[in-house]
Amino acid sequence: MNGASFHSVTLDPTKCKACTTCIRFCPTEAIRVRKGRAHIADERCVDCGECIRVCPNNAKKAVSDPLSALEPFAVRVALPAPTLYGQFDERFSIDRILCGLLELGFTDVFEVAEAAELVSDAAAAWLARTGDGGPWLSSACPAVVKLLQVRFPSLLDRLVPIMSPMEAAARLVKERLYPGRDDVGVFFISPCAGKVTVSRYPQGLSDSSVDGVIAIKDVYLPLRAALPGVTERPLHRASARGVAWAHIDGESDALAVPRAISVSGIADVIGVFEALENGKMKDVAFIEALACPAGCVGGPLTVENPYIARARIRSMEHRATVALEPRFRAGELDLRLEREVPARAGLALAPDMLKAMLLLEETELIAESLPGLDCGSCGAPSCRAFAEDVAKGDAVITDCVFKLRENLRKLGEELIGMEGPQPEPGRGR
Numbered sequence: 001m002n003g004a005s006f007h008s009v010t011l012d013p014t015k016c017k018a019c020t021t022c023i024r025f026c027p028t029e030a031i032r033v034r035k036g037r038a039h040i041a042d043e044r045c046v047d048c049g050e051c052i053r054v055c056p057n058n059a060k061k062a063v064s065d066p067l068s069a070l071e072p073f074a075v076r077v078a079l080p081a082p083t084l085y086g087q088f089d090e091r092f093s094i095d096r097i098l099c100g101l102l103e104l105g106f107t108d109v110f111e112v113a114e115a116a117e118l119v120s121d122a123a124a125a126w127l128a129r130t131g132d133g134g135p136w137l138s139s140a141c142p143a144v145v146k147l148l149q150v151r152f153p154s155l156l157d158r159l160v161p162i163m164s165p166m167e168a169a170a171r172l173v174k175e176r177l178y179p180g181r182d183d184v185g186v187f188f189i190s191p192c193a194g195k196v197t198v199s200r201y202p203q204g205l206s207d208s209s210v211d212g213v214i215a216i217k218d219v220y221l222p223l224r225a226a227l228p229g230v231t232e233r234p235l236h237r238a239s240a241r242g243v244a245w246a247h248i249d250g251e252s253d254a255l256a257v258p259r260a261i262s263v264s265g266i267a268d269v270i271g272v273f274e275a276l277e278n279g280k281m282k283d284v285a286f287i288e289a290l291a292c293p294a295g296c297v298g299g300p301l302t303v304e305n306p307y308i309a310r311a312r313i314r315s316m317e318h319r320a321t322v323a324l325e326p327r328f329r330a331g332e333l334d335l336r337l338e339r340e341v342p343a344r345a346g347l348a349l350a351p352d353m354l355k356a357m358l359l360l361e362e363t364e365l366i367a368e369s370l371p372g373l374d375c376g377s378c379g380a381p382s383c384r385a386f387a388e389d390v391a392k393g394d395a396v397i398t399d400c401v402f403k404l405r406e407n408l409r410k411l412g413e414e415l416i417g418m419e420g421p422q423p424e425p426g427r428g429r
Contacts, residue, residue: 073185086309113242153343191299204337
């Protein structure tokens with residue numbers, strides 16, 4: 001299996017009702033409904049989780065690691081995303097939540113929010129050295145980076161080449177807290193499916209330091225049950241600046257970059273990137289783009305309403321006491337990406353240029369013959385996408401109900417014509 005074919009977002013065919021809801025919301029047109037159920041095209045999927053969010057039959061799901069994945073390791077370190085804190089009401093402090101993770105089988109915890117502060121410093125320093133030439137794009141959201149690879153490859157050179165807080169946290173644990181040990185397992189507690197995928201096949205890195213990714217929704221109930229009886233002790237070290245990464249504007253505020261904007265929700269992200277490709281956004285220096293609504297608090301693997309979770313985290317930020325002396329400095333660890341993030345040929349009609357051009361011409365001719373209603377009854381998200389499918393041989397023209405009706409009408413006329421001239425009314429043979 002390679003990085004292009006592994007995806008956390010998967011389909012349960014036993015639950016799919018072929019309702020076509022998912023095809024209307026997929027940002028890269030990766031889903032088709034054929035033969036009574038949905039299919040996800042690996043080369044187009046960006047693991048944004050929109051299909052998980054909108055599927056009325058719960059047929060889309062994210063593959064993540066179970067808590068039993070901790071068992072092979074002597075040292076089991078939890079990396080809680082700050083989004084986890086917003087899943088619980090104000091009765092439960094961050095210290096209590098972190099102590100609760102130890103009750104679930106972890107032997108240590110390291111806050112991703114603490115690593116987010118280091119990533120913020122490293123990114124801000126890179127932007128200061130680079131100067132003008134933006135807008136520069138955040139590389140923190142894996143679904144957004146994949147969206148760039150598939151749909152906006154011309155913008156890939158605008159990515160800030162700094163690793164995500166998840167990877168930074170995992171490396172700090174293995175290189176600084178437990179150096180030289182091979183019995184340490186590091187597990188990210190994730191709000192999104194994209195983090196599962198990049199933990200197997202990282203973006204811009206040769207290897208990931210994360211040993212597993214556990215969904216927030218999978219730890220929520222056991223953690224919620226453990227919290228009332230937890231003996232609370234001070235484990236929380238991250239400042240409000242790092243915790244704020246859980247929601248929209250958090251990264252931009254942490255970087256303190258002038259002329260920065262924040263956008264969340266995959267549809268709005270696409271709108272901003274289209275404007276950027278068209279030469280707009282020239283007065284913007286930095287774009288924080290997050291695929292989920294309201295930011296990571298809106299991830300498909302969370303349990304709480306994203307706006308309630310965001311309000312809770314903002315409340316935590318406002319109540320934060322004076323930050324502890326940082327254990328690490330940004331300059332102590334190399335947080336840069338190791339290589340450029342490449343484009344993916346997800347939207348290409350064919351790998352061969354000549355064949356792709358011929359298919360494009362055929363697609364145009366087929367699209368002109370279609371009604372242009374984008375009704376989705378053919379199993380494709382639009383008439384244009386359906387025309388591509390027909391040109392590539394993945395569908396037949398009569399999958400369009402309008403073309404089927406047109407063909408049946410023509411067939412009927414031909415059958416009537418084959419019977420020869422009809423006698424005039426009132427006259428026999």
